Amino acid sequence: MKTSPITVMAILFAATLTLHSQPVMYGQSRTALANGWALASEITQDWTSGAWRNALQTSYTHDENGYLTSSFVQGWDTTKGWVNIIQASWTNDASGNQLIYLSQTWIDDAWVITARDSSTVDANGNTTSIVGWSWSGTAWVTAALEGGTYDANGHVTTDSLQTWNGSAWVDFSRDSYIYNANGRKTNSLAQRWSGSAWVNSSRDSSTYDANGHKTISLGQTWSGSAWVNSSLHSYGDDVNGYQTSDLGQTWNGSAWVNSSLNSSSYDGNGNRTTLLQQSWKNGGWVNSQLLQYTYEQVTAVEQASHPIPIDFALYQNYPNPFNPSTNIQFSIVQRQLTIVKVFDVLGRELATLVNEVKEPGTYTVQFNGSNLASGVYFYRLQAGSYVDTKKLVLLR
Numbered sequence: 001m002k003t004s005p006i007t008v009m010a011i012l013f014a015a016t017l018t019l020h021s022q023p024v025m026y027g028q029s030r031t032a033l034a035n036g037w038a039l040a041s042e043i044t045q046d047w048t049s050g051a052w053r054n055a056l057q058t059s060y061t062h063d064e065n066g067y068l069t070s071s072f073v074q075g076w077d078t079t080k081g082w083v084n085i086i087q088a089s090w091t092n093d094a095s096g097n098q099l100i101y102l103s104q105t106w107i108d109d110a111w112v113i114t115a116r117d118s119s120t121v122d123a124n125g126n127t128t129s130i131v132g133w134s135w136s137g138t139a140w141v142t143a144a145l146e147g148g149t150y151d152a153n154g155h156v157t158t159d160s161l162q163t164w165n166g167s168a169w170v171d172f173s174r175d176s177y178i179y180n181a182n183g184r185k186t187n188s189l190a191q192r193w194s195g196s197a198w199v200n201s202s203r204d205s206s207t208y209d210a211n212g213h214k215t216i217s218l219g220q221t222w223s224g225s226a227w228v229n230s231s232l233h234s235y236g237d238d239v240n241g242y243q244t245s246d247l248g249q250t251w252n253g254s255a256w257v258n259s260s261l262n263s264s265s266y267d268g269n270g271n272r273t274t275l276l277q278q279s280w281k282n283g284g285w286v287n288s289q290l291l292q293y294t295y296e297q298v299t300a301v302e303q304a305s306h307p308i309p310i311d312f313a314l315y316q317n318y319p320n321p322f323n324p325s326t327n328i329q330f331s332i333v334q335r336q337l338t339i340v341k342v343f344d345v346l347g348r349e350l351a352t353l354v355n356e357v358k359e360p361g362t363y364t365v366q367f368n369g370s371n372l373a374s375g376v377y378f379y380r381l382q383a384g385s386y387v388d389t390k391k392l393v394l395l396r
Contacts (some may be wrong), residue, residue: 038060038296043056043057045289045291046288047286052287052290054082055075056073056075057076058073067092068092071088073087086114089101097121100117100118102115103115112135115133117132124150125154126154128149129145130147143163145163146162147162153385155177157176173201176189184214189203200222202230217235229251231249240391241389245261245262246262247260260278260280262276271293314389315328320393322395327365328367328379328392329364330363333360335360337356337357337384339355340352340354340379342367342377344375345377350377353366375394377391378392
């Protein structure tokens with residue numbers, strides 16, 4: 001499982017990793033995407049007095065395999081310009097699993113060590129525990145313990161957090177996750193420890209369309225006796241299946257009311273390049289924040305003739321629109337029975353392009369639509385429990 005490297009202690013830094021939304025902190029240390037590109041930098045700007053003003057900038061470094069090795073965060077000061085805030089480093093094993101995380105904060109014109117995490121990883125590459133320490137100024141002080149359990153497919157099923165009271169670990173919170181047959185997270189439940197029992201706090205439920213793209217996410221909070229609506233997110237995708245909009249609404253007791261709107265744009269490689277965040281005020285959308293991202297190609301993917309992929313992935317066909325042939329590329333990370341098929345808009349199967357066991361790697365197959373009419377079609381990759389579907393357009 002590949003997820004964002006969100007750690008126990010680095011809440012400030014974690015807030016900048018906006019490209020991923022997997023359960024908490026487990027997996028490999030990456031800001032690299034499945035297409036072989038890695039997040040190199042991001043700039044956050046705030047909308048102030050009718051103009052965009054610099055707020056934060058973050059830069060990332062990776063090793064040749066795309067594993068995250070360091071980050072550097074600065075904030076904008078109107079008199080000094082960019083000023084240091086926090087920097088972090090990751091130590092990874094040969095498979096890219098995070099072992100040590102170390103953060104430093106800029107205080108009085110010097111870097112001061114503030115937090116450290118140490119992870120344990122099982123034979124399947126799943127992070128089973130993370131111990132967090134804070135720096136007292138003279139010694140490391142035990143602060144938190146986070147632990148996770150996984151299903152047979154490597155999905156996080158529980159994520160628990162404990163704090164250290166000076167002599168023993170004390171329960172603090174736990175989250176539970178449920179996934180559908182395609183490995184998409186459908187439900188999550190957050191609970192807090194009352195001192196004697198686990199008490200419900202919040203829960204989320206998500207729905208997906210036939211292509212595996214998230215369409216709705218409903219958030220609810222526990223009143224003490226019943227679940228009460230809290231937030232509703234509705235998602236929209238472009239023709240390539242990339243999420244371009246996220247409409248957030250809140251429950252006012254009787255109806256859903258607009259709250260936030262996130263709009264994203266992407267480059268030709270499928271990397272998100274901008275994220276515009278707006279809030280609903282006085283009957284209209286008002287700019288709030290603008291995030292801009294840049295990427296670099298992972299060296300191993302760029303140079304190797306047959307690199308091992310970062311994750312399962314189905315890429316957008318190229319060219320698109322096409323006439324009469326197009327290329328379909330996909331990646332698998334373990335030996336699997338792999339099936340690639342093409343369907344029409346009614347779901348009727350038109351062609352089977354791949355139906356065999358494939359070794360880990362990235363593959364390209366060609367689809368010829370010379371016997372088809374102009375229109376929208378779909379192609380689907382199934383490799384074990386991984387399933388993804390994308391659109392292609394035949395234009396004569």
